[in-house]
Amino acid sequence: MRWFIFIIIYILVDIYAFQAVKTITKSPWLHGLYVFISLAVLAGLIYELSFMGSAKMMEPPKMYFFGIFLAVFVPKLLLVIFMFGEDIVRFFVGIFMKVAGSDQSFYMPSRRKFVSTIALGIAAIPFASLIYGMVQGKYNYKVLKYALEFDDLPDEFDGFTLTQISDVHSGSFDNHHKVEYAVNLINEQQSDVILFTGDLVNNIADEMNDWKQLFSTLKAKEGVFSVLGNHDYGDYVKWENTTEKTKNLEKLKTLQKEMGWNLLLNENRYFERNGQKIALVGVENWGENGFKQAGDLDKACEGISDKDFKILMSHDPSHWQAKVKQDPRHFHLTLSGHTHGMQFGIEIPGIIKWSPIKYRYKNWAGIYEEFGRYINVNRGFGFLGYPGRVGIWPEITVIQLKKKQNTV
Known part of the structure; x- marks a missing residue:
């Protein structure tokens, strides 16, 4: 009706x-x-x-x-x-x-x-x-660079760089040459680590068949790490039975392993340099507004000290607002995606940043800081729904971690 x-x-x-x-x-x-x-x-x-x-x-x-x-x-x-x-x-x-x-x-x-x-x-x-x-807009890739300072960043990680991409949505791509250019652009940043924050596909693992070889060329000193987004679970497909849905998810997990990616399923890893270390924490999707809540921070943080410097990968930025930003374990930097910046808006640095998605998500694009903790919401690598982008361009984020200097 x-x-x-x-x-x-x-x-x-x-x-x-x-x-x-x-x-x-x-x-x-x-x-x-x-x-x-x-x-x-x-x-x-x-x-x-x-x-x-x-x-x-x-x-x-x-x-x-x-x-x-x-x-x-x-x-x-x-x-x-x-x-x-x-x-x-x-x-x-x-x-x-x-x-x-x-x-x-x-x-x-x-x-x-x-x-x-x-x-x-x-x-x-x-x-x-x-x-x-x-x-043109959907492949108008932009590299956005930030430098964030922290009092308690271990000295050995002063200058540590990470490249974040998010929301590939491979089932939407229709131009191999353009996507290849973007993958090469990611590698050209020569970051210490590459982090992917979810939504590799629109719905099914087979969407990556034509792109698996290309994305397996992503390389970084510390490796490529990933988490799952809401679309990766196959929840938006009418499966014949739960067995088929389970097989699809397992196929997606295996595919990432075959690409050389380290998929974190409510898990963590350490990066170590000369006896000092920082923790990378990856949770499964956790979102509000009816989205899947499979993320488990407690499980993901097993074996990590509250005093460790922590980078959290969590697909949906509503997780940061609802659970993460005031968590006593102090997650220094959270990396999210999910919103795509709605693929439509107006951005003039230092003047205006607007998209209709701001009325649904408080954190929808770029760097935000509260309680001395940061979140970066990546605008997304791919596209979904509307097959384009206007004003909110596909993004490759490069973040450099800096040790804050005392200015006494």
């Missing part, structure tokens, strides 16, 4: 937006093109909701339809807002003039055309942006 209501809303928006097009041009060819595109998108929408609506597997064809739908529908919404606003103003002014006894009509075709032109110009911005995001 809710899908039927949505389709009705789509049709009403479409008809209303068409009025702006008719105001601007009388060309039957342009009118016909508008109607053709609208009907094609509507037919695709009905098909997706009727025959594919229950399928949760986000495959590239379905994602591209969703992207095209957004590119067409969002501009129409903007058109409706502008045109409806103008209609409201004209309605109330018309009533006022009638009450005042004026025989003049407030309706002016030139004014209507001017408003329609402005509205179409503004609507073209999200249309072009969403198309660009699908064509």
Whole structure:
């Protein structure tokens, strides 16, 4: 029923937006093109909701339809807002003039055309942006570098660097050359360790078949370590039985081992240098808002001293807010992903950082600090749902750990 209501809303928006097009041009060819595109998108929408609506597997064809739908529908919404606003103003002014006894009509075709032109110009911005995001933005990789200082960082680890990637979502990739460039870019950072914070696939382990060899080329002095994200468990697939689901997860774990990655399942490892050490802790997915809570901090910290310097890998940043940031064991740095920065937003360093995802997650992109503890939320390496990125680019994070110097 809710899908039927949505389709009705789509049709009403479409008809209303068409009025702006008719105001601007009388060309039957342009009118016909508008109607053709609208009907094609509507037919695709009905098909997706009727025959594919229950399928949760986000495959590239379905994602591209969703992207095209957004590119067409969002501009129409903007058109409706502008045109409806103008209609409201004209309605109330018309009533006022009638009450005042004026025989003049407030309706002016030139004014209507001017408003329609402005509205179409503004609507073209999200249309072009969403198309660009699908064509170029999704592979517009950025290397973001940070240096974080800690009082209690062991001296031997002053200058220790880590590269974090997250949310590969290999089932969405469609350009091997671009992904290969990004993998090479990761290796070029020559960090001491590479850390992957979950969501290797969209749904099933087989999505990595075409990418296993490429990602096995990731190398670092201390190795490559990983944890599981919510998509890695296969929870969004309608399996025939639990045995198949279990086999899929085991296959994903084995695959990471074959790639040379060290998967931490509520476990920890130490990095040692000249008798000093820091701990790497990796938990399984733990999230709020209905996401899987398989992470077990107590189990992951077995054998670790509260005084040890600790880096925690936890896929969902809500874990940091709910459990980690005030944990008495003091996790110095937490690395997360999950949000993708919603793959849409506006970021101008030092001026603005905004995305709609901020209204759901307090920590959604970049470095945050509370109680002397840090979290980095990686914006993600891949993409899911909308097959593109606008303003929130795919990210490779490089963090250097520094010993804070006393300035007495």
